Amino acid sequence: MIKVSVVGAQGRMGSHVVDAVNAAPDAELALALDAGDDLTQITPENTDVVVEFTVPSVALGNVLALVGQGVDVVVGTTGWTDDKLDAVRAALADAPREGQSVFIAPNFAISAVLADYFARLAAPYFESAEVIELHHPDKVDAPSGTAIHTAQGIGAARAKAGLGAVPDNTQTDGGSRGQVVDGVHVHAVRLRGLNAHEEVLFGNAGEQLVIRADSFDRGSFMPGVLLAVRKVASGGFPGLTVGLDHFLDL
Amino acid sequence: MIKVSVVGAQGRMGSHVVDAVNAAPDAELALALDAGDDLTQITPENTDVVVEFTVPSVALGNVLALVGQGVDVVVGTTGWTDDKLDAVRAALADAPREGQSVFIAPNFAISAVLADYFARLAAPYFESAEVIELHHPDKVDAPSGTAIHTAQGIGAARAKAGLGAVPDNTQTDGGSRGQVVDGVHVHAVRLRGLNAHEEVLFGNAGEQLVIRADSFDRGSFMPGVLLAVRKVASGGFPGLTVGLDHFLDL
Amino acid sequence: MIKVSVVGAQGRMGSHVVDAVNAAPDAELALALDAGDDLTQITPENTDVVVEFTVPSVALGNVLALVGQGVDVVVGTTGWTDDKLDAVRAALADAPREGQSVFIAPNFAISAVLADYFARLAAPYFESAEVIELHHPDKVDAPSGTAIHTAQGIGAARAKAGLGAVPDNTQTDGGSRGQVVDGVHVHAVRLRGLNAHEEVLFGNAGEQLVIRADSFDRGSFMPGVLLAVRKVASGGFPGLTVGLDHFLDL
Amino acid sequence: MIKVSVVGAQGRMGSHVVDAVNAAPDAELALALDAGDDLTQITPENTDVVVEFTVPSVALGNVLALVGQGVDVVVGTTGWTDDKLDAVRAALADAPREGQSVFIAPNFAISAVLADYFARLAAPYFESAEVIELHHPDKVDAPSGTAIHTAQGIGAARAKAGLGAVPDNTQTDGGSRGQVVDGVHVHAVRLRGLNAHEEVLFGNAGEQLVIRADSFDRGSFMPGVLLAVRKVASGGFPGLTVGLDHFLDL
Secondary structure, X not given: OEEEEEEOOOOHHHHHHHHHHHHOOOEEEEEEEOOOOOHHHOOOOOOOEEEEOOOHHHHHHHHHHHHHOOOEEEEOOXXXXXXXXXXXXXXXXXXXXXXOEEEEOOOOXXXXXXXXXXXXXXXXXXXXXXXXXXXXXXXXXXXXXHHHHHHHHHHHHXXXXXXXXXXXXXXXXOOOOOEEEXXXXXXXXXXXXXXXXXXXXXXXXXXXXXXXXXXXOHHHHHHHHHHHHHHHHOOOOOEEEEOHHHHOOO | OEEEEEEXXXXXXXXHHHHHHHHOOOEEEEEEEOOOOOHHHOOOOOOOEEEEXXXXXXXXXXXXXXXXXXXXXXXXXXXXXXXXXXXXXXXHHOOOOOOXXXXXXXXXXXXXXXXXXXXXXXXXXXXXXXXXXXXXXXXXXXXXXXXXXXHHHXXXXXXXXXXXXXXXXXXXXXXXXXXXXXXXXXXXXXXXXXXXXXXXXXXXXXXXXXXEEEEOOHHHHXXXXXXXXXXXXXXXXXXXXXXXXXXXXX | OEEEEEEOOOOHHHHHHHHHHXXXXXXXXXXXXXXXXXXXXXXXOOOXXXXXXXXXXXXXXXHHXXXXXXXXXXXXOOOOOHHHHHHHHHHHHOOOOOOOEEEEOOOOOHHHHHHHHHHHHHHHHOOEXXXXXXXXXXXXXXXXXXXXXXXXXXXXXXXHOOOOOOXXXXXXXOOOOOEEEOOEEEEEEEOOOOOEEEEXXXXXXXXXXXXXXXXXXXXXXXXXXXXXXXXXXXXXXXXXXEOHHHHOOO | OEEEEEEOOOOHHHHHHHHHHHHOOOEEEEEEEOOOOOHHHOOOOOOOEEEEOOOHHHXXXXXXXXXXXXXXXXXXXXOOXXXXXXXXXXXXXXOOOOOOEEEEOOOOOHHHHHHHHHHHHHHHHXXXXXXXXXXXXXXXXXXXXXXXXXXXXXXXXXXXXXXXXXXXXXXXXXXXXXXXXXXXXXXXXXXXXXXXXXEEEEEEOOEEEEEEXXXXXXXXXXXXXXXXXXXXXXXXXXXXXXXXXXXXXX
16 A cells, blocks of 8 residues: 545535545545644654645745755745755755656646647648637636647647648737647636546548547546655655656557 | 529539539529629529629629529629628518528538537637638738637627637737637638638536537538528528528528 | 525435535525425425425425415426326415415426527428437436427427428438427437437528537536526415526526 | 559549559659550569559459569458468568568558557556547448457556456446447447548546547648658668558657
């Protein structure tokens, strides 16, 4: 059994993680901590892996502290800059236990991670590519970070394959063609009833390939969180790893 | 048998009309004319209905002449302004035969006409509504006229039902949210391999309704053209009629 | 304010109704009763409309009792046979208050009701029609009652329009063509992560019309329940009404 | 310039190949032969690659003859059994020129090949998987060979990953659940207006991944045919190669 502690256990994501750990046949909940609780309770004796789902302003401090206490950490909080990642790497270099791991993922939904990966693979083989993301209307940023990441991946794969600009003979437009990210048009839909969805469209003469990832609720992140917990607990990923695709055998 | 003459018979659409008339069990081709041919060959004796698929610069002249010659006309050419429509109405008032008909349709694809109609019906019952149109990359205008028409219909139906603005908490956007037409966000995708497609999305808490019309090729217009020919030939629509929805029993 | 009592208030659907009534600006919760509670507490003085969401074995008895107590009832419980409906009609004929109403709906999701309605309207205009329904894998019946209803509606509309059988040149099949309901092929998908979805596909040469209704969770029924409560409370629907489409201005 | 000869040049596919070769910047048409023409006209001097698109009854004979004449062959004709493939391998072993190539593909649409490949990659990560294929109603077999291949790939990938049966609590069904291929439910839709389409659905709690390939017309095969011609002409694939995925850098 993998002993899992949760930091941010009363948050919207953290409470799902607590449930998922309790339901997993190969994991058990060690400590469930939240704001104000003493992180030093978490030790290598009572915890194999910590799952950290808090807020960007405190996540770096939490991760540095936990690394210093000798435990592995799976991080779901967002807002990681290169500077912050470097700080984590430095902490890992000085970690008390050999082979300690930190894993950070911008997105734990396996469907979203696969869609992003498949889009990069497919991009060299199509003349046209566009991205449509669809979210609930309370989201404050458009397009989503995931859609930007996907468009950047497509753009880079096209460039590497020597493809030029996508064909587009539009001469008059009042804004309907969307935002262009690395040469790829990105559209953001906001619709009550939806949660988080991404659709990537590729086209050649006479054919289309569509890859769509739907995240219907927060539960969609739990298989990815548990996968990360298992991979980190296996000891096979010392140091810092960023992105769930590293844990998929693709 | 309905005797059908085609004006613009060698054009991209007109040649399809010739084929469709020849294949229809209840219609037969009378005259197939193109640029330079003498329209006065078309008479009530040899022709029940003329199908006019030419270019905007000559269509009004053709229609006025044909009305004066006493035949009914189904028009697929686009570019009709209110002034032009008034000119057609005036010609019909002076037409040599009683009950003469002219029918003009911005879109002959039955799927597109139904999607537009259903969108107006559904609009009052949903908090959110957006329109995505998708076309081949050689199209010069974005969004499509059909998408603008659909968005306007949704906007009008929402206003009549007393609905306010669609929910949208977007605070940062680089253009991904599309063009706003009468309060409805419209997105235009351009993809090699596609022809002409429209998707209308409606959302409430926990539910979504999607209406999608796909026109894969020009053949998609022929069932609508034949429907119009039959309705006009039936004599039941004297005067000017605009829009294929008038011929659907909805 | 419409005074609403809920019978089955602790059930999966009933608890959502309690929340929806509490959140509605024009309704207030009167009594929330469940199995074992005394229904005679509900009177015309404390309640305008009762929402009944229990189980088929007790629903008829509940409705008959409530009608006898002089209150209007909106029923979400399923399993209504013609005999049961006749019993409700008889009770309404003897009801203590003039113009009393009972409303029964097999489906309260507005998107599903509209999809079903639009499918009947569109059916006469297409050569081909098929239905795909998609649900969570814990559903015990396939295809869904809603999909059967939609297929029956399409079949009836095709027959009325004089359309023959759908084109289908399949000569070898191991079961992939699905179940045929009134001449319409119906396919049932069972997929973890989905809730309740229906897609209706119509095809002509060169064109397709797709109508899709997604119910992501039980909250999707609440706008329909509140609509029914308001319509019944308005007094405009005396007697028995079956089907939410009667309350949509279509 | 790659010199390309076409065998079956007047057939439905072959005539498209002739057009595609003429339009390609790096290929030129050598000989265009059809039934009754003398294949011995094709020599290593006038031809780098032959594209063979005929019928199953003559394809093996054509390929064996062409290999004997010292030219490379790209084959689009279907109906290849293990015995026939062995005969091709034997002919290649005795071929007059060193490093001669034969390439055979069951499907030249890049979108379909990628969808099939991605489905195998994704399969281990989802509880549920189903396949829907959609074709024109003149197709005689259901489900399509491509859909069977995709389902078999998913089934094999699930088995290798140790996944059990897909969750399915269906207790009553009149045939709507489709055909089960290696544990994967496969549904076949036949709709006028469609050509050849495949949709693969994967589901976990709270999430869905959809991969869809649309082939709108025969032109969709041409990018794949040209890719095969270029790869074979490069000399990098001596011997027999089966399947376009070998030519994609995945």
